Amino acid sequence: MRGVRKAFGPKQVLDGVDLDVAAGHSLVILGGSGSGKSVTIKCVLGLIEPDEGVIEIDGRDVTQMSRREREAVADRIGMLFQNGALFDSLPVWENVCFKLLAQGRVTRAKARDKAAEVLAQVGLAGSVGDLSPAELSGGMQKRVALARAIAAQPDIIFFDEPTTGLDPIMGAVIDGLIVDCVKRLGATAVSITHDMASARRIGDTAAMLHKGRIVWSGPAASLGHTGHALVDQFANGEREGPIQMELRR
Numbered sequence: 004m005r006g007v008r009k010a011f012g013p014k015q016v017l018d019g020v021d022l023d024v025a026a027g028h029s030l031v032i033l034g035g036s037g038s039g040k041s042v043t044i045k046c047v048l049g050l051i052e053p054d055e056g057v058i059e060i061d062g063r064d065v066t067q068m069s070r071r072e073r074e075a076v077a078d079r080i081g082m083l084f085q086n087g088a089l090f091d092s093l094p095v096w097e098n099v100c101f102k103l104l105a106q107g108r109v110t111r112a113k114a115r116d117k118a119a120e121v122l123a124q125v126g127l128a129g130s131v132g133d134l135s136p137a138e139l140s141g142g143m144q145k146r147v148a149l150a151r152a153i154a155a156q157p158d159i160i161f162f163d164e165p166t167t168g169l170d171p172i173m174g175a176v177i178d179g180l181i182v183d184c185v186k187r188l189g190a191t192a193v194s195i196t197h198d199m200a201s202a203r204r205i206g207d208t209a210a211m212l213h214k215g216r217i218v219w220s221g222p223a224a225s226l227g228h229t230g231h232a233l234v235d236q237f238a239n240g241e242r243e244g245p246i247q248m249e250l251r252r
């Protein structure tokens with residue numbers, strides 16, 4: 004991404020975002036609530052049109068592509084949405100193979116088998132496929148959402164807060180599954196998380212979004228002791244520092 008800007012009305016959310024992720028690497032985007040992390044990945048996914056800037060995938064600017072070319076790029080991308088975003092009206096197996104079924108790439112019988120295979124990769128029994136998402140715990144829903152994100156074997160995957168709302172052990176389990184799945188696919192991953200332990204586990208590199216720009220990027224392992232006052236305050240959850248919270252009493 005180069006110079007990506009996006010405003011909603013008077014609010015300049017992205018103000019010249021420059022960001023790189025190398026093929027096969029895993030990038031974690033950090034930033035305060037409302038700093039524009041989701042808007043950033045929605046711009047890459049084509050769900051939001053940026054006002055300005057260049058977004059290249061494999062050297063081609065996706066913002067200049069025709070609808071058809073854009074769809075071909077979207078076919079290579081998997082997404083784990085914040086809160087899972089599973090369809091309660093469909094059984095788990097149809098959720099997992101939703102994209103494959105919608106594109107007519109598999110028969111319903113094949114999709115059922117495929118769902119069982121992908122569910123096994125995230126540690127769930129095939130019988131879970133017949134349940135409704137509403138019948139699952141939060142951790143199981145995240146696993147199903149992960150299965151859905153990888154089912155079409157994407158080579159680029161986005162994870163939006165994959166461990167939010169999970170207990171620390173289940174969070175670590177999901178992180179482990181993410182790392183395994185990304186490795187198995189040889190995929191490029193971009194994740195958003197507020198969980199620093201998770202960021203260190205799933206990221207090769209991390210980048211911090213603040214006031215519409217990337218103010219730091221570096222190894223995810225260094226989070227908490229980067230030497231960058233703003234990033235260290237954020238990663239260590241310190242009240243005092245360059246980031247001032249605006250609180251209304």
Ligand SMILES: Nc1ncnc2c1ncn2[C@@H]1O[C@H](COP(=O)(O)OP(=O)(O)OP(=O)(O)O)[C@@H](O)[C@H]1O
Nearest residue numbers: 011014016034035036037038039040041042043195
């Ligand atoms: N479609 C939209 N229309 C208007 N404003 C929007 C839209 N999408 C996002 N925004 C605004 O853009 C800002 C950034 O939102 P975004 O969801 O990217 O934040 P975030 O960094 O992902 O936050 P969080 O960590 O809380 O999920 C917010 O002020 C939000 O209200």
